[in-house]
Amino acid sequence: MVALPSHPITLNTSISPFLEQCKVYDLLHSAVAILDGRCCILYENPAFSTFNLAVRDDAIQLRQLPSLLDCPDIQDWLNQCLQSGKNLTLKKTFYYSPRIKVDVTLCARLILTSNTDETGIFLTLGEESIDFDRSHIARSQESHRSLTERIKALDNDKRQNERLIRVLLKDAPFAMLLMNSKREIIQTNRAAEQLFGKTAAQLLGQPCQQVLSCYQKCGHCPAMATTLSIVAEEITGLKSDLQIIPLIRNAVVLDRDTEPLIIEAFIDLTEHKQTQETLNRLSEFNRLLVDSSGEGIFSVDVDLHCTFANQAAASILGYKSEDLIGQHIHTLFHSKQEDGNLLPIEDIPIYKVISSGLGMEANEVFWNRNGHAIPVQYQCNPIHESGSVSGAVVVFRNVSEARATAKKLDYLATHDALTGQLNRHAFEQRLANVIKHAYEDEFNHVLCYIDLDQFKIVNDTCGHAAGDELLRQLSEMIQNNLRRTDIFARLGGDEFGLLFANCPMEKAKVLAQELLSRISEYRFSWNNKLFSLGASIGMAELNRHIPDTSTAMSAVDAACYVAKERGRNRLHIYQANDLDLNQRHMEIEWVARIKTALNEDRFFLMAQSIVLVDQPHVQHQHMELLLRMYDEEGKIINPGSFIPAAERYGLMTEVDKWVVKEALKQLTLHPQYLQQIVHCCINLSGQSISDEKFLAFLLEQLAQHPAAAKHLCLEITETAAVTNLSHASQFMRSIKEKGCSFSLDDFGSGMSSFAYLKNLPVDFLKIDGNFVRDINHDKVDYAMVEAIHRVGNVMGIKTIAEFVENNLILGHLKDIGVDCAQGFGIHKPEPLDKFLSKTINPV
Numbered sequence: 001m002v003a004l005p006s007h008p009i010t011l012n013t014s015i016s017p018f019l020e021q022c023k024v025y026d027l028l029h030s031a032v033a034i035l036d037g038r039c040c041i042l043y044e045n046p047a048f049s050t051f052n053l054a055v056r057d058d059a060i061q062l063r064q065l066p067s068l069l070d071c072p073d074i075q076d077w078l079n080q081c082l083q084s085g086k087n088l089t090l091k092k093t094f095y096y097s098p099r100i101k102v103d104v105t106l107c108a109r110l111i112l113t114s115n116t117d118e119t120g121i122f123l124t125l126g127e128e129s130i131d132f133d134r135s136h137i138a139r140s141q142e143s144h145r146s147l148t149e150r151i152k153a154l155d156n157d158k159r160q161n162e163r164l165i166r167v168l169l170k171d172a173p174f175a176m177l178l179m180n181s182k183r184e185i186i187q188t189n190r191a192a193e194q195l196f197g198k199t200a201a202q203l204l205g206q207p208c209q210q211v212l213s214c215y216q217k218c219g220h221c222p223a224m225a226t227t228l229s230i231v232a233e234e235i236t237g238l239k240s241d242l243q244i245i246p247l248i249r250n251a252v253v254l255d256r257d258t259e260p261l262i263i264e265a266f267i268d269l270t271e272h273k274q275t276q277e278t279l280n281r282l283s284e285f286n287r288l289l290v291d292s293s294g295e296g297i298f299s300v301d302v303d304l305h306c307t308f309a310n311q312a313a314a315s316i317l318g319y320k321s322e323d324l325i326g327q328h329i330h331t332l333f334h335s336k337q338e339d340g341n342l343l344p345i346e347d348i349p350i351y352k353v354i355s356s357g358l359g360m361e362a363n364e365v366f367w368n369r370n371g372h373a374i375p376v377q378y379q380c381n382p383i384h385e386s387g388s389v390s391g392a393v394v395v396f397r398n399v400s401e402a403r404a405t406a407k408k409l410d411y412l413a414t415h416d417a418l419t420g421q422l423n424r425h426a427f428e429q430r431l432a433n434v435i436k437h438a439y440e441d442e443f444n445h446v447l448c449y450i451d452l453d454q455f456k457i458v459n460d461t462c463g464h465a466a467g468d469e470l471l472r473q474l475s476e477m478i479q480n481n482l483r484r485t486d487i488f489a490r491l492g493g494d495e496f497g498l499l500f501a502n503c504p505m506e507k508a509k510v511l512a513q514e515l516l517s518r519i520s521e522y523r524f525s526w527n528n529k530l531f532s533l534g535a536s537i538g539m540a541e542l543n544r545h546i547p548d549t550s551t552a553m554s555a556v557d558a559a560c561y562v563a564k565e566r567g568r569n570r571l572h573i574y575q576a577n578d579l580d581l582n583q584r585h586m587e588i589e590w591v592a593r594i595k596t597a598l599n600e601d602r603f604f605l606m607a608q609s610i611v612l613v614d615q616p617h618v619q620h621q622h623m624e625l626l627l628r629m630y631d632e633e634g635k636i637i638n639p640g641s642f643i644p645a646a647e648r649y650g651l652m653t654e655v656d657k658w659v660v661k662e663a664l665k666q667l668t669l670h671p672q673y674l675q676q677i678v679h680c681c682i683n684l685s686g687q688s689i690s691d692e693k694f695l696a697f698l699l700e701q702l703a704q705h706p707a708a709a710k711h712l713c714l715e716i717t718e719t720a721a722v723t724n725l726s727h728a729s730q731f732m733r734s735i736k737e738k739g740c741s742f743s744l745d746d747f748g749s750g751m752s753s754f755a756y757l758k759n760l761p762v763d764f765l766k767i768d769g770n771f772v773r774d775i776n777h778d779k780v781d782y783a784m785v786e787a788i789h790r791v792g793n794v795m796g797i798k799t800i801a802e803f804v805e806n807n808l809i810l811g812h813l814k815d816i817g818v819d820c821a822q823g824f825g826i827h828k829p830e831p832l833d834k835f836l837s838k839t840i841n842p843v
Ligand SMILES: Nc1nc2c(ncn2[C@@H]2O[C@H](COP(=O)(O)OP(=O)(O)OP(=O)(O)O)[C@@H](O)[C@H]2O)c(=O)[nH]1
Pocket: 418, 451, 452, 453, 454, 455, 456, 457, 459, 463, 464, 465, 466, 467, 468, 471, 492, 493, 494, 564, 568
């Protein structure tokens, strides 16, 4: 918008002749009106009419402008202009429709005439910005199309009015050029100077091709040669910096036959073009976006006819996009449910979305061109137009793969990878379900826990791969011999769970017995070796004594344990008052108590002297550490109560670790202790010596207390050493390197021991106390002690006799030549700290 000169327009005439001259403004795309002193419209150019008609449908000639524009404040503003004589501007916003908003600047300039009572207003209306620019251009073009006729009428008068034209053009707030017949610029205005970026001096007298490219091309304007006017022609202009400006040109030839004048007005389309390009880019971008989306997108009208489908939608459904357009989507691919049953149109979510106007998500199936059901997940949203629903857009994806993956994951989560049977988790879930309904459906169910007997042998003799294959074959064989309603699972290792659903115990017993026979008759062959195996089965009826899964599982586990204890390859039925089972349960309780005692540090160590048989009074140099535990009330518990449970449930390594740590801590408390102590014996379990992590732990402890190593004597029972011979001898050699010695405990209890003795780096043999205790009156025991001592002597291993309860026994041991003795007759165990303090302060 170009600023107007600040002074009023002064006319030597009255306003009426001036109105004639104003017809030149008919050419302009911007709105111009002349008002009289009462603000009534005397003249309006077509652009002004178009604008006002767009605002109001009424005719505007000679009506009061403010009321027509529906803006009461304009009247005040115009009056202000009339009274003050100043040029005024006013910014306003108008709406052509609810969707097209226009910001305009109104400029009012006072017109003074020769008649002092007569004044008027030169009113221009410039559009500063317009949201919907296409409509703007269209309107401008439209308003000028009707001009041709008017201009023709003007033509004859134009020469006479040339001077006036020049004045008006100069002050016009729009880019305008006046040219002679040679197309030289003879008049310009400020708006044109701004548009082309040149001063008036630079423009005047110049051929118009300096600024207008169309003339540059052809030297003259061919259009003008044949026509009197050009309306809304798109050309380009040239700025002083050679920047090209897109323009719309309106041109009129005045007095074409004599000496023509050409008057031209321009609309700068730069912004419009940029907006257009942005819109084009955006729509191309949107098209690409929609087409490259991996998700299917289609839209339908209210009758469910497809109005659009992207490539993904078409390819998922097996069609071409164009084949889908116009098709009824219910008929084409959405008329059946997954099971093939009909899906009424009212039930399809897209129909519901259109009826309700609310978007929704759905999981459905679409049927592709080949008649295959494709599971899809879709989001359907209504299309609202002019306040009502005109259709819906559906964005969907094929979830076949996702479904298959979920199925696979579910399978993996519920099945055992080796055998393909249900896993423990899935089995316990099904069991929980059965227990939950056990009371309601009054059916009997029997739970079984199957543990293969001596399965380890297959692993040990043929390797793990053979063991795996056996587990696979056996579980398949068992599964094939079950009823359809039974539930079978591999719980882990060589243990299986089996639920005889809806089956009384008597029948279950028969079925389980048959299963045992099948297992023991089964022959497994591996590398030309044949194996047969047994199994032990624990069974329990799911009755009111068994309220939940964990009770049920521990009942059958305990029953299976009893079956093993009673000789394997048999079944045992759980009964609440079963003595063996009670024992087993007590052990299970012990497990929890031992774990708590370890956490709460409720263990402590006692020490008992070991003396040289020759010098029984020299005590506190050799000793054995004995473990005790405080119960929850602080009472002392002997190891016989908790060690079996700790051994059975794999807790001995933890217990041994505690003993080693505590012993080393106390022994290294005072340097004098280690100076006085020769040997301190610590018992280690069979579990610890075959556990590589325990070996690492012990080596680390010895590294932390290097001075204590040579005083430590580690006791291993003969049975533990022999059953884990290779582990035991490896373990002993590693530890001996650090300076520790080894003693074989309870020697003689298994007479196969002599043969292994050669392979074990043993320093002491501890003769089983059962031989020693009765040595006074049992000649066989005497001979056993004598024999053990003699073997030890020959092998350079010192002997220690336990259970020396009196001097008579000590005398016999002296006669035989046994090296050391230990027992209540020599020293009763006492707390380790007390024992150690006596080593440095003997009583
Ligand atoms: N091949 C193979 N062996 C396994 C698998 N899982 C556990 N084991 C072994 O199965 C054996 C099960 O131990 P136990 O049940 O105590 O041994 P068992 O020889 O059957 O002895 P009893 O049950 O007392 O008759 C262990 O040696 C495990 O190492 C497996 O997936 N594959």
